[in-house]
Every structure is written in structure tokens, then in C-alpha cells.
Amino acid sequence: MSTPWSKMAQNTPSSVVRDMLQAAQAPGMISLAGGLPAQTSFPLEAIRLAYEKVFMSGSAALQYAETEGYRPLRVKIAERLESKGLPASPDHMLLTTGSQQSIDLICRILLDPGDRVLVESPTYLAALQVIQSYQGVSHGVACDDHGMLPESLEEQLQLHRPKLVYINPTFSNPTGKVWSRERRQQAVDLCRKYSVLILEDDPYGEIRFNPEQLDVPALAALDAASYEGPSNVIYTSTFSKTVAPGLRTGWILAAPDIVKIAARAKQGADLHSSSIDQRALHALLETFDLDGHIRHISQDYEERMKKLTTLMASKSWDGITWNSPQGGMFLWLQLPEGMLASNLFTYGIQEKVCIVPGDSFYAGTPELNRMRINFTHTDPELLPEAVERMDRAIQRWHASNQSDHVVTM
Amino acid sequence: MSTPWSKMAQNTPSSVVRDMLQAAQAPGMISLAGGLPAQTSFPLEAIRLAYEKVFMSGSAALQYAETEGYRPLRVKIAERLESKGLPASPDHMLLTTGSQQSIDLICRILLDPGDRVLVESPTYLAALQVIQSYQGVSHGVACDDHGMLPESLEEQLQLHRPKLVYINPTFSNPTGKVWSRERRQQAVDLCRKYSVLILEDDPYGEIRFNPEQLDVPALAALDAASYEGPSNVIYTSTFSKTVAPGLRTGWILAAPDIVKIAARAKQGADLHSSSIDQRALHALLETFDLDGHIRHISQDYEERMKKLTTLMASKSWDGITWNSPQGGMFLWLQLPEGMLASNLFTYGIQEKVCIVPGDSFYAGTPELNRMRINFTHTDPELLPEAVERMDRAIQRWHASNQSDHVVTM
Structure with missing residues (x-):
């Protein structure tokens, strides 16, 4: 008997990147592929004490609890958000098993098959996959270094009448770019104009x-102010990058009706x-x-990024460029x-360095000549060797006569 | 702007029982309504030490981890299942955020709108809700004290050609009944005959x-033996009732292709x-x-059940009967x-006792004259008072002339 998969299952393909990350597990591989924070950054002792408390x-704490999540934590999160200029109430918040569940729940309550979603071009891979699993259709909006181009966004809002605009505007996965304040306001205004969430x-x-150099309020804050x-x-974030991913705790902050229906879906x-x-x-x-901990992580990550890009720059790779994330x-x-x-x-894998x-x-x-490099997970001591391997992979490419053919592993 | 909810959201109504449980929160209420284990049964100290380890x-432990779940735990669970006669491998297992997620993931990968699912009559409410949220259609199979009636099951398998038969055969929620070994084997054989999971x-x-008095292997074990x-x-269980629900850990044990696709859905x-x-x-x-802990909980629960039913029997309520769960x-x-x-x-709520x-x-x-009583959560000291209140609620009913009208709260 063959299993009668649902359309949802059929629209949930295995992630190509997930398969690549399998390759990254090979012995001796240096991986700059995954989206993992530094394990050394986790405040293990503080976390241990917190569980003890x-x-x-x-x-x-061991009994069933309410779907919306532990209220005192929602209060704390709301206070933190307010202190950063984002109006927030624990009553407009749903705690989730991380941002991925936030995205899934929002798609679940909004998307019917064939519904359109506008996304950045490029955008977070796993969001594309969730949208696809609900049989939604993603359309990319043209972006430059400052965010979505307003003319492209408006054109696509008119053309596709989407249910949702999904964005990752601050240090995006995969690009590391940050939207300017102006672009944020323009997107907020356009989505209000076309009544699109x-x-x-x-x-x-x-x-x-x-x-101190960045004036980039959350779009949720600009929307509330305007x-x-x-x-x-619908604003979602997580403790995965500021505390640790293993705690699997994120949140949705949104209009009361969205939170109410998302909580039902989560139930x-x-x-x-x-x-x-x-x-x-x-x-x-x-x-x-x-x-203080976030400042510390951020400094650490900046140093790693600078070390990596300095090493890469020293190689003078012909025609290869990259941004300098903030x-x-x-x-x-x-x-x-x-x-x-x-x-x-593929050449990287042969040289035992993994980049997506x-x-x-x-x-x-897709643009076929872009790559994402994670600079937060690999031990900084390994970065010189990682760049040597990247260099050898690039040499392999130059040595081959197959510049425009697909090389198989 | 009104939010453009998906059909999934529109098919995810607020649980009536959830609203009733809100009523159960009122001050002074004695609730026999929820499906909660005894909080006093949680092995707090052992759990505390486990987290410390x-x-x-x-x-x-704080880093991202694989979707399938922590492998050494899957090994332990498989060993436990094997020791109870259920063939199990960690490779055919997916850890979930409790049984509810197991049900959701299975519906997600199998159900398209309009697909039929056979269920016991009555069955677990939240399973009905999940099936409905995926726009599946549940059909009840007639049951007696020993499980689904094979003739009713076969008739409905032929009639509805369902994607799935969902059952809760051992101390069911809501009835507390347990299927006989014979009925288990019959259901296994019929579902094989009609190629329905x-x-x-x-x-x-x-x-x-x-x-020692019960010979009721899991249907999964009978299927494997036959x-x-x-x-x-597809077998799912959880640590929620044997350790504690707050740890939110359940599992799916199933054929390799089901586990693989369910893991993709979970990702x-x-x-x-x-x-x-x-x-x-x-x-x-x-x-x-x-x-040993499970034996201890079980004894405790049996004592609670006996105390409650003895108190109820002492009231000699006219025409009210109940089973004696094992x-x-x-x-x-x-x-x-x-x-x-x-x-x-409603009369119960007025008397400050809550039963679903x-x-x-x-x-x-539905049968309109059935009620579910949970005997595991309320402090046993409160049971005499709970039964007094039930008695007064029944007297209120007798005193009213509205036996066949709906009384509003």
C-alpha cells in the first residue's frame, strides 16, 4: 500500500539546505553553512540557575498550562519591547516554540491554497517552505541594500493582491542586510493602503x-506610531539568538484578533x-x-565577521564581493x-568547507551566483583554514572548464 | 479591515470544553472537568536532578538540534516499548511536543479537505477538532464496552473509504473504557483488508x-505480530501522564515513510x-x-476513582450510572x-462543581445525557464536597420543570 499523502505533505519537500547541512556533518568539514549561534555564547550557568529556581x-511548572504561554514571561517580553520603542501588551502576545512556529501558525490561519505572499528577494528559505506547504504562492519583491523597492512592492501589491507580506528586515537571513527607516515606513504605508498584513x-x-549608529525601528513600531x-x-521574534535556541521560545505580537485565532490554531x-x-x-x-549579554555576543560576532572578511579580502579573489553586515x-x-x-x-565540499x-x-x-556565509558558529580559530579551503575551491573552479555547467558531487 | 482568515482558521472553532474550563477557574469551584494528572504525582525532585545533569x-543541550528529537531518548523509548511487547526502533520514531502535536502532524501529512476519518463514538474531542481544522470529516463508529463494533467499522470502511481510523483504545478519553484484545485484532485486520491506516x-x-488482569496489547503490536x-x-504516546505534561514530550512510532514525512512537516x-x-x-x-513510579500513580488514581464512585453510589441517584475504569x-x-x-x-456551575x-x-x-468526570486532578479531600455539590445540582434539575429545555448560565 502506498501512503495517501495530503497535498500539504506533497508540498513539503525536503529542504535542499537541510540535505546540504547533512554534507556539513562529514568528518573534518568546516561548516559556514548553518544558521547557528555560537555555542560558546550561551549563558549556561545563568540558565542552569534559572531552571533550578x-x-x-x-x-x-510541570502541569498543563495555558496555550498563550506563561503570562509573567509575556509581561517581561512586553516590557523589553516597550523599552525598545515597540508598544506591546502581554494580552496581544502568544508564546511559541520559536520563530519557525510563529511563521507556521500565521500561515495556517491566513493562507488558503493559491493565496499569494510577497517576500523579499532573496528571503528566508524556511518561510518559503512553510508558505509552499500551505499551498500559498510566494512572489519576490525587488530589493536593494536598503530594503524592498517601494515601486516594486506597490506593483506587486496591486498585481497579486496578497494575503501577507513576509519580511525579515533587520540583518536578514540570508543577506545580513538591514532596511533603512525610510523603506520601513514606505512598506508600512503601502501595506496599510492596500490592507495587506x-x-x-x-x-x-x-x-x-x-x-547607536542604527535608527531602524521595527515596522510594528512605525505602524503603531502612524x-x-x-x-x-504581525511581529515575531525569539530568544534563540539572544539566549539559546534549545529553549525553543519565541513569540507573536499582533492585533488581538490575530493572537486569539493563532492561539486557537496553536491549541x-x-x-x-x-x-x-x-x-x-x-x-x-x-x-x-x-x-549586557547581547552586547557581549554582538561584539563577539562582529569580531568574527571582521576576522573572516579580513582573511577573505587578503585573498584578492577576482570578482567576488560581499557586504559588511552591521x-x-x-x-x-x-x-x-x-x-x-x-x-x-561542490568544490567547497571537496575541500571540506561548506557554504550554502x-x-x-x-x-x-534565483540569482545563481550568490552564497550565504554564517560567521557566528564556527570556532574563530578555524577561520584561516576555512578561507584557505574556500580559496582552493575557487582555484578548482578556475581550473575547470565547466564554468556554466553543473558539477555533481 | 477584517482579517482574511484561512479556511483552516475558520474550521478551528474555540473549544466548547475550553470555554467550560474557563468556568472551572472561578473562585471556589471544584473542577472534575479538565484532563489533568495529579500535580502531587509529578516526580519533582527526580526531574530537578535530571535537568541539573x-x-x-x-x-x-542549548543549541539547535535535529527535528527527529534527541536520539538517546528515542533509544530509551524504543527499549521501553520493546519491553512491553511493541516492536520499536529509534529510527522509526519522531519526538513531538506531546500527543496533540503527534495527532496534528499525522493529520497534516494525510488529510486533504473532504477526506474522511473514522473515530470511536464518543472519541477524544481535540482529535475531532484537529481533523476538522484540516477540513477532514469525522465519522463515528458504533462502540460498546469492548471497543469498536467490527460490523460497524467494516461498514464505514466500505462506505467512507477513509484516510485514517483514529482510536484511543486503552482507557479512552472520554469514557475510560478499554478495548478487548479480540476487538483490537479485528480492527487491525479490517484496516489491513481495506488498506486504511x-x-x-x-x-x-x-x-x-x-x-496483570489486562491482556490488551497495543494495536501496533498486534499489527506487527500479524x-x-x-x-x-501509527502509534503515539507521551510522557504527559507518566512523568509530567509540562515537559511537552510525546512520540510517533510508525512506518519509516510516515516518520520521514512527519519529520519534514515538523521541521x-x-x-x-x-x-x-x-x-x-x-x-x-x-x-x-x-x-515503579507508574505503579504508584496508578494505585493513587485507583484509590481516587474508588473514593469518588463510593461517594456517588451512596447518593442513590435515580437512573444515573457509570463505569468502573480499569x-x-x-x-x-x-x-x-x-x-x-x-x-x-449549568446547575453544577451554580453549585460550584464543574463536570463536562x-x-x-x-x-x-451526540448522546445528550453523558458526562465525563476526571478523577485524577482534584484533591481527594475535596471529593466528598464535590459529590455533595453534584447531588445539589441533580436536585436542582429535579426541582426544575425544564428537563428537556436548555438552561442558560
């Missing part, structure tokens, strides 16, 4: 190398996320200097025309 | 009052469940006498014809 407070995915926004009534922006999906982890995060936030976890590489990222990936080709990060026709 | 082992939801199976090749039964849904909780459960299972967490009450459970619920009417647990036309 939870268990000292009795067994309530924005899903602002902000996992990296707090990882800022020079916070318009009365319920927010038109069907898993009743609630781990209340122990939520309570531990709450205990952590009571005493731990999270802002935060987040990723660099975006541009290869010369005709140098296929997928081929360079950009191809999978596009809703429509 | 996890943090002692370093920060790996079974989803065996088994959260309560280990909570047995007299384990047929070659991949299992036709889109939330990447993975809390790895800290999974590792803590693994650490717990290494030293904790879980079987395990699990629920009693199923039958009221006289014409005594609407929803009215008795059975109406919502049916796929089709």
Missing part, C-alpha cells in the same frame, strides 16, 4: 554591532509549548543582564557572472 | 490499576521540540524507576433519558 518554586520576522534585530487601532504588522497544534522552558526564561530575565549572523557573497554557486559549493549557495532563497528565478 | 553536561493514540495505556513489512498502525512547524526537556527526560530514564483518568456517566448533560453542567457534558465528544449526533 523553577524547580524550587514547586510542581506547578505584514509579518515582520525579527530574530536577529537585537544582534547589533553598533546599536496609525490608530489594531496593528497591521490544536500542540496545546502549548514547554512551560518549564518558559518559566526558566522568566526566571532568567529577573536577574540576568540580558542587554549585525546578525550572515554575510552575502556575490560571485562573478557565470560562476555558479552550486558548483562552488543562494539559489534556494528566492521565490522566483 | 543536563546542564552539567555542557551547552550542547490506524492512528493509535495511547496516552493513558500505562496507567493500569491491575496490570503482518510482514511496515506497520499499518516546517517548529524545527524541533525543546531539546533541554528531551535530554532531561533521557537523564531521568537513566536512573529513575519509571515503572485505568486512565476518566469516568463516563450516563444520565436518565431526558436529563440533558448540558443542563446538569459528553456532547462535544461525538463526530455525529
Whole structure:
């Protein structure tokens, strides 16, 4: 008997990148592929103490809990958001098992098969996959270094009448770019004009190398400042990059009706996320200097990024360029025309260095000569060797006569 | 602007029972309504030590982890299942955020709008809701005290050509009943005959009052013993009732292709469940006498059940009967014809005792004179008072002339 898969299952292909990450597990591989924070950055001792506090407070943490999530943690998160200029209330918030679940729940409550979603070009791969799994159709909006181009956004809003605009505007995955304040306001205004909701995915926004130099409020904050009534922006973030991903705790902040319906969807999906982890995060936030910790991580990441780009620059690779991110976890590489990222990936694997080709990060026709580099996970001591290997992979490419053919592994 | 909800959202109504549980929160209320285990049963100290062990082992627990779940825990679970006669491999297993997520993922990968699912009559309410959210259509199969009636099951398999048969055969929610071995084998054979998958939801199976008296292997075990090749039964269970629900850890054991596709769906849904909780459960299972603990809980629950039914029997309520469960967490009450459970619920709320009417647990036309009583959560000291209040609620019903009208709160 062959299993009668649903259309959802049929529209949930295995992630190409996931398969690549399997390659990254090979012995001796240096991986700049995954989107992982530095394991050395996790405040292990503070987290340990936080869990200890939870268990000292009795067994309530072990019982079933409300779908919306542990309320005192929602209060803490709302306070943090308010302190950063984003109006927030614990009643307009749903705790989730990380940002990925936030994206999934929002697609679940909004998308019917055939519904359109506008996304950045390129955009976060796993969001594309979730949209596809609900049989939604993603359309890429043209972007430059400052965000979505307003004329492209408006044209596509008119053309596609989308249900949602999904964006990752601050230190985007995969590019590491940050939208300017002006572009944020323009997107907020255009989506209000066409009555289209924005899903602002902000996992990296707090990882800022020079916070004082950046004036980039969340689109949710700009929307609240510009318009009365319920927010038109669904804002989601997570503790995965500021504390640790293993705690699997993110949140959705949105208009009350969105939060209410998302909570119903979550009740069907898993009743609630781990209340122990939520309570531990709450205990952590009571005493731990999270802002100081984030400053510390951000400095560490900036140093790693600078070390990597300095090493790369010393190689004088012909026609290969990259940006200099002001935060987040990723660099975006541009290869010369005709140098296929997928081929360079293969040569990289042969040299035991793993970098992700950009191809999978596009809703429509991909740019084939882009690559994403994560600079936060690999031990900085390994970066010189990683760049040597990248250099040898590039030499392999030059030595081959197959610049425009696909090389198989 | 009104939010353009998806059909999934429109098919995810607020749970009636959830609203009733809100009523159960009122001050002074004694609730026999929720499906909660006894908070006093949680092995708090052992759990505390288990988390401590996890943090002692370093920060790996805090990093992103694989979607399938922490492998050493899957190994432990497989060993436990094998020891109870259910063939199991960690490779055919996916860890989830509890049984609810298991049900959701299975519906996600199997159900298209309009697809039929056969369920017991009555069945677990939240499964009905998940099936509905995927726009599946549930059909109830007639049941007696020993499980689904084979003739009704076969008739409906022929009539509806369902994608799935969902069952909760061991100490069912809501009835507390347990299927006989014979009925299990018949269901396994019929579903093989018609090539229809079974989803065996088994959260309560280990909570047995007299384990030696029961010969009720999991349907998954009978299927494996009777047929070659991949299992036709998707088996799901959880640590929510044997350790604690707050750890939000359940599992799916199924044929390799089901597990593979469910893992892809889970990757889109939330990447993975809390790895800290999974590792803590693994650490717990290494030293904790879980079987002894389960025997202890089961004795406690049996005493609670007996205390409650003895108190109820002493009232000599005219025409009200109930079963005597051999395990699990629920009693199923039958009221006289014409005594609407929803009215008795309302009188109960007025008397500050909360019991759930059975109406919502049916796929089709409900029996309107059934009620579910949870005997595991309320402090046993409160049971005499709870029964007094039930008695007064019943007296209110008799005093009213509205036996067949709906009384509003």
C-alpha cells in the first residue's frame, strides 16, 4: 500500500539546505553553512540557575498550562519591547516554540491554497517552505541594500493582491542586510493602503554591532506610531539568538484578533509549548543582564565577521564581493557572472568547507551566483583554514572548464 | 479591515470544553472537568536532578538540534516499548511536543479537505477538532464496552473509504473504557483488508490499576505480530501522564515513510521540540524507576476513582450510572433519558462543581445525557464536597420543570 499523502505533505519537500547541512556533518568539514549561534555564547550557568529556581518554586511548572504561554514571561517580553520603542501588551502576545512556529501558525490561519505572499528577494528559505506547504504562492519583491523597492512592492501589491507580506528586515537571513527607516515606513504605508498584513520576522534585530549608529525601528513600531487601532504588522521574534535556541521560545505580537485565532490554531497544534522552558526564561530575565549579554555576543560576532572578511579580502579573489553586515549572523557573497554557486559549493565540499549557495532563497528565478556565509558558529580559530579551503575551491573552479555547467558531487 | 482568515482558521472553532474550563477557574469551584494528572504525582525532585545533569553536561543541550528529537531518548523509548511487547526502533520514531502535536502532524501529512476519518463514538474531542481544522470529516463508529463494533467499522470502511481510523483504545478519553484484545485484532485486520491506516493514540495505556488482569496489547503490536513489512498502525504516546505534561514530550512510532514525512512537516512547524526537556527526560530514564513510579500513580488514581464512585453510589441517584475504569483518568456517566448533560453542567456551575457534558465528544449526533468526570486532578479531600455539590445540582434539575429545555448560565 502506498501512503495517501495530503497535498500539504506533497508540498513539503525536503529542504535542499537541510540535505546540504547533512554534507556539513562529514568528518573534518568546516561548516559556514548553518544558521547557528555560537555555542560558546550561551549563558549556561545563568540558565542552569534559572531552571533550578523553577524547580524550587514547586510542581506547578510541570502541569498543563495555558496555550498563550506563561503570562509573567509575556509581561517581561512586553516590557523589553516597550523599552525598545515597540508598544506591546502581554494580552496581544502568544508564546511559541520559536520563530519557525510563529511563521507556521500565521500561515495556517491566513493562507488558503493559491493565496499569494510577497517576500523579499532573496528571503528566508524556511518561510518559503512553510508558505509552499500551505499551498500559498510566494512572489519576490525587488530589493536593494536598503530594503524592498517601494515601486516594486506597490506593483506587486496591486498585481497579486496578497494575503501577507513576509519580511525579515533587520540583518536578514540570508543577506545580513538591514532596511533603512525610510523603506520601513514606505512598506508600512503601502501595506496599510492596500490592507495587506505584514509579518515582520525579527530574530536577529537585537544582534547589533553598533546599536547607536542604527535608527531602524521595527515596522510594528512605525505602524503603531502612524496609525490608530489594531496593528497591521504581525511581529515575531525569539530568544534563540539572544539566549539559546534549545529553549525553543519565541513569540507573536499582533492585533488581538490575530493572537486569539493563532492561539486557537496553536491549541490544536500542540496545546502549548514547554512551560518549564518558559518559566526558566522568566526566571532568567529577573536577574540576568540580558542587554549586557547581547552586547557581549554582538561584539563577539562582529569580531568574527571582521576576522573572516579580513582573511577573505587578503585573498584578492577576482570578482567576488560581499557586504559588511552591521549585525546578525550572515554575510552575502556575490560571485562573478557565470560562476555558479552550486558548483562552488561542490568544490567547497571537496575541500571540506561548506557554504550554502543562494539559489534556494528566492521565490522566483534565483540569482545563481550568490552564497550565504554564517560567521557566528564556527570556532574563530578555524577561520584561516576555512578561507584557505574556500580559496582552493575557487582555484578548482578556475581550473575547470565547466564554468556554466553543473558539477555533481 | 477584517482579517482574511484561512479556511483552516475558520474550521478551528474555540473549544466548547475550553470555554467550560474557563468556568472551572472561578473562585471556589471544584473542577472534575479538565484532563489533568495529579500535580502531587509529578516526580519533582527526580526531574530537578535530571535537568541539573543536563546542564552539567555542557551547552550542547542549548543549541539547535535535529527535528527527529534527541536520539538517546528515542533509544530509551524504543527499549521501553520493546519491553512491553511493541516492536520499536529509534529510527522509526519522531519526538513531538506531546500527543496533540503527534495527532496534528499525522493529520497534516494525510488529510486533504473532504477526506474522511473514522473515530470511536464518543472519541477524544481535540482529535475531532484537529481533523476538522484540516477540513477532514469525522465519522463515528458504533462502540460498546469492548471497543469498536467490527460490523460497524467494516461498514464505514466500505462506505467512507477513509484516510485514517483514529482510536484511543486503552482507557479512552472520554469514557475510560478499554478495548478487548479480540476487538483490537479485528480492527487491525479490517484496516489491513481495506488498506486504511490506524492512528493509535495511547496516552493513558500505562496507567493500569491491575496490570496483570489486562491482556490488551497495543494495536501496533498486534499489527506487527500479524503482518510482514511496515506497520499499518501509527502509534503515539507521551510522557504527559507518566512523568509530567509540562515537559511537552510525546512520540510517533510508525512506518519509516510516515516518520520521514512527519519529520519534514515538523521541521516546517517548529524545527524541533525543546531539546533541554528531551535530554532531561533521557537523564531521568537513566536512573529513575519509571515503572515503579507508574505503579504508584496508578494505585493513587485507583484509590481516587474508588473514593469518588463510593461517594456517588451512596447518593442513590435515580437512573444515573457509570463505569468502573480499569485505568486512565476518566469516568463516563450516563444520565436518565431526558436529563440533558448540558443542563446538569449549568446547575453544577451554580453549585460550584464543574463536570463536562459528553456532547462535544461525538463526530455525529451526540448522546445528550453523558458526562465525563476526571478523577485524577482534584484533591481527594475535596471529593466528598464535590459529590455533595453534584447531588445539589441533580436536585436542582429535579426541582426544575425544564428537563428537556436548555438552561442558560
